[in-house]
Amino acid sequence: MISAEQLVGEEQAEWYSLTPMERWRESSKLWEVYLAMGGSLDPEPDTQSPFFDPSAPSSRLVDGWPGLRVVRRGGV
Amino acid sequence: MGGQACVLYGAAEFSRDTDFAILASPANLSRLRAALADLQAEVIAVPPFELKYLRRGHAVHFRCHHPEATNMRVDVMTKMRGVDSFSKLWQRRVTLRAEDGTSYELMSLHDLVKAKKTQRDKDWPMIRRLVEADYFRYREKPTAKELRFWFLELRTPELLSDLAAAHSDPCLKLTKQRPLLKLAAAGKQSDLVEALTEEERLEREADRQYWAPLKAELENLRRTRLQPA
Numbered sequence: 348m349i350s351a352e353q354l355v356g357e358e359q360a361e362w363y364s365l366t367p368m369e370r371w372r373e374s375s376k377l378w379e380v381y382l383a384m385g386g387s388l389d390p391e392p393d394t395q396s397p398f399f400d401p402s403a404p405s406s407r408l409v410d411g412w413p414g415l416r417v418v419r420r421g422g423v
Numbered sequence: 424m425g426g427q428a429c430v431l432y433g434a435a436e437f438s439r440d441t442d443f444a445i446l447a448s449p450a451n452l453s454r455l456r457a458a459l460a461d462l463q464a465e466v467i468a469v470p471p472f473e474l475k476y477l478r479r480g481h482a483v484h485f486r487c488h489h490p491e492a493t494n495m496r497v498d499v500m501t502k503m504r505g506v507d508s509f510s511k512l513w514q515r516r517v518t519l520r521a522e523d524g525t526s527y528e529l530m531s532l533h534d535l536v537k538a539k540k541t542q543r544d545k546d547w548p549m550i551r552r553l554v555e556a557d558y559f560r561y562r563e564k565p566t567a568k569e570l571r572f573w574f575l576e577l578r579t580p581e582l583l584s585d586l587a588a589a590h591s592d593p594c595l596k597l598t599k600q601r602p603l604l605k606l607a608a609a610g611k612q613s614d615l616v617e618a619l620t621e622e623e624r625l626e627r628e629a630d631r632q633y634w635a636p637l638k639a640e641l642e643n644l645r646r647t648r649l650q651p652a
Contacts, residue, residue, distance in 0.1 A: 348589070349581050351559040355552075363556040367431040367519050371527075374430045377437050389486070389494040390439040395543040397634040398482050398498075402645060403468035 424530040424538060425498070431519060432532050433556030434549050440496035444530055444538075446509045447477040447501035455499065463488040464497060469644035477501040480637055503538045504633045532557055536576050542630040547623055551578040558582055567593070575601055578623075580615045583607040 351360035365373065382388075393399055426438025445451060452474060464485040470476035472483045480502040487495040501509055515531040530538065536553055539546045554576045561569050570590055574597045577583050587594040587607040598604045603618035 348562075348585055351555075354579065354581060355555065359552075360559070363433050363559050365433070367433075368521060370430055370433060371519075371521065374437060381437075387494055388439055388492065388496070390496055393543070395545070397542070397638050398468070398484065398641070400468040400641070400645060403484075 424535060428529050428535050429549055429553060431527065431529055432535065432553050434552035440498060442498045442500065444503070444509060444512060445499055445501055446513070447474055449474065459485060459497070461489070462492055462497070469641055469648060479640070480504070481641070504630055505540060506534055506537045533572055540626045540630065542627045542634070547578070550576070555579055555582065571597065574604060578619055580607070580612055580619065583615065584610055584612065
């Protein structure tokens with residue numbers, strides 16, 4: 348029998364092994380970091396959705412970035 | 424019922440909007456209006472927040488302006504392609520309770536998987552992960568119901584073949600409903616991969632067909648909205 352680690356790798360297998368409430372807590376941690384960094388709650392446009400409306404008003408900034416900015420790029 | 428439910432069932436790690444399947448009754452809509460008012464939510468795009476649109480299968484989209492949820496998106500639906508009526512979904516729901524006493528009413532995993540069979544690319548890997556997570560959690564001592572669910576919904580060729588080898592009788596019984604199980608039972612991996620791809624293609628096409636008249640309605644509503652009074 349194939350194991351979860353073999354199939355999807357350790358990280359995803361660990362996620363699979365959590366209980367729903369443990370996943371909820373882990374997801375909440377991601378939220379805290381994301382929001383602390385200025386991430387927006389407004390999702391990206393879902394262009395494949397039948398509900399997608401290109402004329403719908405968006406709260407997104409005109410440059411398309413939510414709140415995060417690249418402040419440093421690794422040099423070569 | 425959307426990304427947040429996928430988080431709880433083990434597929435997604437992060438989702439920014441919140442989707443609700445609701446009972447489309449006048450009384451329930453009043454309660455929902457009050458809750459959305461608390462969130463300072465406004466309807467965005469079309470259709471308007473009316474019972475008739477929800478009953479036809481449209482989703483209504485909101486953006487919240489409450490300081491604690493600024494720009495959060497909330498989508499509300501009552502009818503989905505290939506999914507049972509709300510009353511049946513409600514009977515089968517899963518209730519999770521957090522340490523702080525908050526309850527979360529989730530669409531059952533079986534129903535969520537059905538609801539995710541859309542025309543969008545991103546839903547298909549999600550379905551795969553949802554069923555994988557369930558399979559790895561319960562495969563040691565599966566019930567007949569779980570076996571049936573996995574045989575009908577697993578999208579991972581390796582796991583389908585493992586499952587078919589371990590439980591040949593239920594596999595054969597379900598081949599009429601899902602012919603590609605014959606390939607899983609025969610260990611024909613490359614044919615199984617092709618059959619899964621074809622199965623997905625047909626579902627996505629069915630979803631496009633289902634949405635064609637509804638999209639036309641939305642287009643009409645958009646045109647009406649853009650016309651000057």
